[in-house]
Amino acid sequence: MATAQPQAKAPPTVSKPPGKTGRRPHSLKKLNPRDRRTLILMAVIPTILVVGLVWLPAIGSVVLSFTNWDGIGDLSDIQFIGLRNYTDIVTIYPPFWPAVKNNLLWLLSLFLIFTPLGMFLAVLVDRELKGSRLYQTSFYLPVVLAGALVGFIWQLLYSRDLGLINAVFGTEIDWFGNPDINIYAAMVANGWRHTGYIMLLYLAGLKGFDPALGEAASIDGAGPVKTFFHITFPVLRPTNIIIMVITFIDALRAFDIVWIINQGRNGLELIATLVTANVIGEASRIGFGSALATLMLLLSSIFIIFQLRIMVKGDQ
Amino acid sequence: MSHPKPALPLPSFTRRTLLQAALATAGTVGLSACGGGGTGGSAPTSKTLTMGAYQGDEVPRNAFKAMVEGYQGTAEPKINFVDHETFKNNINNYLQGNPDDVFTWFAGYRSRFFAKNGLVGDLSDIWADFKGFPESMKNASSTPDGKQVLVPSTYYPWGVFYRPSVWKKHGYTPPKDKAEWLALCEKMKGDQIVPMAFAAKGGWEPMGTFDQLNLRVNGYQFHVSLMDGAEAWDGEKVRNVFKAWDEFIPFQQSDALGRTWQEGAQSLLTEKTGMMVIGMFIGQQFAASKKADDLDFFMYPEFDPAIGTDAIEAPIDGFMMAAKPKNKDGAKDMLKYLATAGAVNRSLKIDSSVIGANSDASQETYSALQKKAVGVIAEAKNISQFLDRDTRPDFASTVVGPALQAYIKKPSDIDSILKNIEQQKKSIFG
Numbered sequence: 136m137a138t139a140q141p142q143a144k145a146p147p148t149v150s151k152p153p154g155k156t157g158r159r160p161h162s163l164k165k166l167n168p169r170d171r172r173t174l175i176l177m178a179v180i181p182t183i184l185v186v187g188l189v190w191l192p193a194i195g196s197v198v199l200s201f202t203n204w205d206g207i208g209d210l211s212d213i214q215f216i217g218l219r220n221y222t223d224i225v226t227i228y229p230p231f232w233p234a235v236k237n238n239l240l241w242l243l244s245l246f247l248i249f250t251p252l253g254m255f256l257a258v259l260v261d262r263e264l265k266g267s268r269l270y271q272t273s274f275y276l277p278v279v280l281a282g283a284l285v286g287f288i289w290q291l292l293y294s295r296d297l298g299l300i301n302a303v304f305g306t307e308i309d310w311f312g313n314p315d316i317n318i319y320a321a322m323v324a325n326g327w328r329h330t331g332y333i334m335l336l337y338l339a340g341l342k343g344f345d346p347a348l349g350e351a352a353s354i355d356g357a358g359p360v361k362t363f364f365h366i367t368f369p370v371l372r373p374t375n376i377i378i379m380v381i382t383f384i385d386a387l388r389a390f391d392i393v394w395i396i397n398q399g400r401n402g403l404e405l406i407a408t409l410v411t412a413n414v415i416g417e418a419s420r421i422g423f424g425s426a427l428a429t430l431m432l433l434l435s436s437i438f439i440i441f442q443l444r445i446m447v448k449g450d451q
Numbered sequence: 452m453s454h455p456k457p458a459l460p461l462p463s464f465t466r467r468t469l470l471q472a473a474l475a476t477a478g479t480v481g482l483s484a485c486g487g488g489g490t491g492g493s494a495p496t497s498k499t500l501t502m503g504a505y506q507g508d509e510v511p512r513n514a515f516k517a518m519v520e521g522y523q524g525t526a527e528p529k530i531n532f533v534d535h536e537t538f539k540n541n542i543n544n545y546l547q548g549n550p551d552d553v554f555t556w557f558a559g560y561r562s563r564f565f566a567k568n569g570l571v572g573d574l575s576d577i578w579a580d581f582k583g584f585p586e587s588m589k590n591a592s593s594t595p596d597g598k599q600v601l602v603p604s605t606y607y608p609w610g611v612f613y614r615p616s617v618w619k620k621h622g623y624t625p626p627k628d629k630a631e632w633l634a635l636c637e638k639m640k641g642d643q644i645v646p647m648a649f650a651a652k653g654g655w656e657p658m659g660t661f662d663q664l665n666l667r668v669n670g671y672q673f674h675v676s677l678m679d680g681a682e683a684w685d686g687e688k689v690r691n692v693f694k695a696w697d698e699f700i701p702f703q704q705s706d707a708l709g710r711t712w713q714e715g716a717q718s719l720l721t722e723k724t725g726m727m728v729i730g731m732f733i734g735q736q737f738a739a740s741k742k743a744d745d746l747d748f749f750m751y752p753e754f755d756p757a758i759g760t761d762a763i764e765a766p767i768d769g770f771m772m773a774a775k776p777k778n779k780d781g782a783k784d785m786l787k788y789l790a791t792a793g794a795v796n797r798s799l800k801i802d803s804s805v806i807g808a809n810s811d812a813s814q815e816t817y818s819a820l821q822k823k824a825v826g827v828i829a830e831a832k833n834i835s836q837f838l839d840r841d842t843r844p845d846f847a848s849t850v851v852g853p854a855l856q857a858y859i860k861k862p863s864d865i866d867s868i869l870k871n872i873e874q875q876k877k878s879i880f881g
Contacts, residue, residue, distance in 0.1 A: 206543045206547075219878070227878065229853065229854075230853060295710075296714065312652065314860060397653075400856060416540035417561070417844035418848045419844070420849060420879075
């Protein structure tokens with residue numbers, strides 16, 4: 136049974152250095168000194184970078200979240216204020232709970248609409264109908280755009296007075312200014328890009344799918360829909376896992392489109408924009424922003440742990 | 452169709468050689484980046500004077516360039532232009548890292564805060580020789596303990612701006628007090644014009660309206676005290692400000708939360724709206740539309756006869772010196788030049804949406820609007836700077852800005868909004 140090679144970033148649980156398969160010896164002692172040195176360097180240098188640039192600042196953020204530091208002056212002048220930042224965030228900081236709600240909405244939209252849409256498009260493109268290369272390119276094109284650029288492009292479409300959508304339909308809807316609908320408008324803009332990304336990942340997986348299985352199914356009388364749900368989908372489990380991970384991470388990390396629109400205010404609050412608004416800029420509420428960032432870390436951890444359990448349970 | 456795995460098309464290369472080459476390249480690039488970052492771009496001489504400038508839009512940028520061009524001293528100025536919002540947002544890191552010798556900034560809480568934390572240089576010695584700055588300017592440029600840290604350059608008033616040609620056509624006249632103003636709004640509404648253009652997308656625009664109302668309803672001293680965190684936001688006085696604002700809500704442009712001030716100015720130009728509470732920088736939009744002459748303003752009318760209209764909001768922009776400049780003498784020399792009337796005249800020739808802080812600045816090139824602004828400010832007893840310059844920035848941008856937007860979204864929520872501001876204020880100010 137052919138399994139698809141993950142062609143995008145590997146799932147976060149991979150720990151073996153790249154290039155080593157089951158055929159080479161695992162023990163370091165059996166390698167010659169040059170190989171051993173190279174191996175150690177290849178493992179140590181990225182580890183130092185990750186620890187230094189990711190873990191230490193993350194721990195630093197968590198520590199700072201218990202202070203009210205404003206970014207100026209000596210580290211020795213920092214005052215610890217305990218859990219006050221956290222209680223403030225949860226009780227008297229108005230944008231926080233709307234931000235949590237919006238993050239969850241973002242996650243749901245990606246999970247229920249745009250990721251399945253991407254997978255569906257991949258299946259269609261995989262059938263190699265006439266012009267499928269054109270479709271493939273045009274669906275994937277938004278992915279190469281930076282989030283900020285996507286936000287800017289959709290601003291031109293969504294602008295209340297000068298935008299294309301209102302001009303074509305003759306409406307006067309304030310897409311980005313109306314707090315009840317702007318989060319949905321932003322999600323559509325994000326989904327436009329996200330769909331192409333998922334489509335390409337799934338397409339890569341589908342290319343590795345053994346056609347013999349599909350033929351076997353059609354011999355047994357299964358239509359294309361049944362074939363997909365009962366054969367293709369389960370067989371592509373590794374690809375599905377990657378896609379799930381990417382969907383989760385992108386949903387919880389959503390930031391640039393919303394920031395470009397209006398810095399995450401007035402209905403477009405997301406936890407990432409709250410962190411940025413507090414930490415970066417003249418506001419410089421580093422302690423408070425770090426508390427928000429720590430809460431974001433906790434929220435993401437809950438989801439990732441939940442997902443890892445599904446993965447591990449499935450593997451057994 | 453499953454495809455066979457393609458063979459690596461480079462038979463003479465082993466993977467090992469490729470990886471070694473990649474490591475070598477990465478190492479070289481990394482080392483050169485480390486080395487290059489320290490010295491920066493072109494080799495600086497001892498005469499180079501770095502200047503950080505936040506003029507993002509074209510007109511202010513050209514105005515500043517013209518101003519620096521007139522410098523006759525020995526230092527060689529090198530201007531680093533940065534986008535306005537980016538510069539303001541990164542100011543903390545900028546000052547604690549590697550700031551330029553001289554940089555643009557403004558008067559208010561923040562400049563005093565920098566001085567208190569030792570992030571900017573003391574300019575009291577060159578201030579002693581400055582000519583043309585009234586006492587109010589000197590006070591605005593000083594720290595509480597009397598040291599000057601800012602060289603004022605330009606400023607501009609906030610007021611209610613309108614187009615005289617459109618008003619003449621409909622027979623409108625500037626109102627003197629609140630009752631007249633409300634009547635005028637009714638008249639405009641009857642003429643199918645939205646009386647007040649209104650923008651609130653950035654969160655800071657409604658602060659202008661709040662400041663003006665607070666100055667008129669409660670007076671200058673209360674406003675200063677409120678900005679310092681010494682007054683209750685959910686008290687009766689602030690509540691009265693919003694009671695007054697409620698009366699104007701029916702006359703303000705709807706959907707303000709998605710509108711930028713530039714779009715608001717455009718609505719004035721297309722005669723959709725009658726007037727706008729904004730700063731004189733609206734002139735930049737009018738200049739771009741070639742209607743610069745068709746702009747006038749009136750002072751925010753009187754709301755309480757006991758308080759009158761002697762307070763005006765006029766933010767002051769200027770220059771500061773880094774705490775440890777690389778070229779201290781050059782910096783002070785340049786600042787002495789920038790303080791002169793001659794320097795600001797060069798800037799004003801290009802940017803007519805501001806007026807010179809130096810009273811000796813030539814008024815020859817001033818438009819009627821600028822001359823009026825000079826007169827209005829000269830008559831004012833008290834000058835405030837604008838909410839986000841008068842109070843702590845972490846309070847202004849993260850609390851008051853979103854709160855005002857929430858009020859505009861749903862004015863009836865004002866009581867809970869004010870209570871929440873008060874709670875957050877206590878948490879931030881301590």
